[in-house]
Amino acid sequence: MTTSVSGGPPHPGPWQTATVTCIRQETPTAKTFTLTLPQPCSFWPGQHFVVRLTAPDGYRAQRSYSIASAPSNSAELDLTVEILQGGEVSGFLNEAVEVGDTLDVRGPIGGHFAWNLQPALGVGGGSGVVPLMSMLRHARKLDQPDLFRVVVSVRRPEDLYYSAEIQGPDTSIVFTRAVPDGHVRPPGRLMTRDLATALDGDRDVYVCGSTAFCDAATRLVAAAGVPTERIRVERFGFSG
Incomplete structure (x- = not known):
């Protein structure tokens, strides 16, 4: 038996503040960040979220990271980030972000690579x-x-x-x-x-x-x- 889904993948909502509730080391150069959103978020496997950082002087940098967790009814989702040498956002996430910190995020984004539950x-x-x-x-x-x-x-x-x-x-x-x-x-x-x-x-x-x-x-x-x-x-x- 196969499972199908109706309609298209969800569209991104507005920017929101997510709390980092867990950080796991996946490999020497990658970490998974569990984020808790203000409310549950629907997404399809294969979609991604954008993480935005804002410096004290107002400078902003943002990057897209794929969702690693399966869809659920909770407000939690996992983003796994490869730490790139010289990377503005990945470097900050790796070196500075701790459990309890907050991040500006927006999503879910992406339709072409979203899995529609066909084999x-x-x-x-x-x-x-x-x-x-x-x-x-x-x-x-x-x-x-x-x-x-x-x-x-x-x-x-x-x-x-x-x-x-x-x-x-x-x-x-x-x-x-x-x-x-x-x-x-x-x-x-x-x-x-x-x-x-x-x-x-x-x-x-x-x-x-x-x-x-x-x-x-x-x-x-x-x-x-x-x-x-x-x-x-x-x-x-x-x-x-």
């Missing part, structure tokens, strides 16, 4: 797994783990986001530089055969990561026989 495969590179994790968590929450599958490509075990949770029969981890003990697949870049098993039946494919990763992964997905119109791509570039 799908997510292909993520590095931090590109963040919006796919929202989709994976939601499928598991619906008790339909086969509804959404994930293939993740990371360099080393310590670079794997959500390492204590993500692994399971609905996920496949590809390590390109070093592998953990007992991992069957040798290190190496993502290949078509890594996608073959997860692509049974008619599935939309959500590809997310750096521009280079998305270009390479999209070619692999197309070579595996997925029509172009069923491939959605979200590229992450340096934004700080």
Whole structure:
């Protein structure tokens, strides 16, 4: 059985003040921030929020971060932030923000990459797994783990986001530089055969990561026989 949703993904509301209620270290260069909004917020997996910082002199900087948590009826949501060297916003979040602080946020934003709960495969590179994790968590929450599958490509075990949770029969981890003990697949870049098993039946494919990763992964997905119109791509570039 599959699940469908009616209408389109929710549109962003006004700017609001969110309270940071938890901070978790995901990898040496990434943290997850749990934000509590003034009231519950509806969103689709694959959407994102904008975080805005305002300096004492009035200077503002804002960046978009994908939602990592599954939709719920609560006012909480998770944003996972990759800490970029020289990044204005990610650097401040990493170095200065503590539990109890408040942040100006706006969302949810995005429609092209929002998952409509049809059978799908997510292909993520590095931090590109963040919006796919929202989709994976939601499928598991619906008790339909086969509804959404994930293939993740990371360099080393310590670079794997959500390492204590993500692994399971609905996920496949590809390590390109070093592998953990007992991992069957040798290190190496993502290949078509890594996608073959997860692509049974008619599935939309959500590809997310750096521009280079998305270009390479999209070619692999197309070579595996997925029509172009069923491939959605979200590229992450340096934004700080």
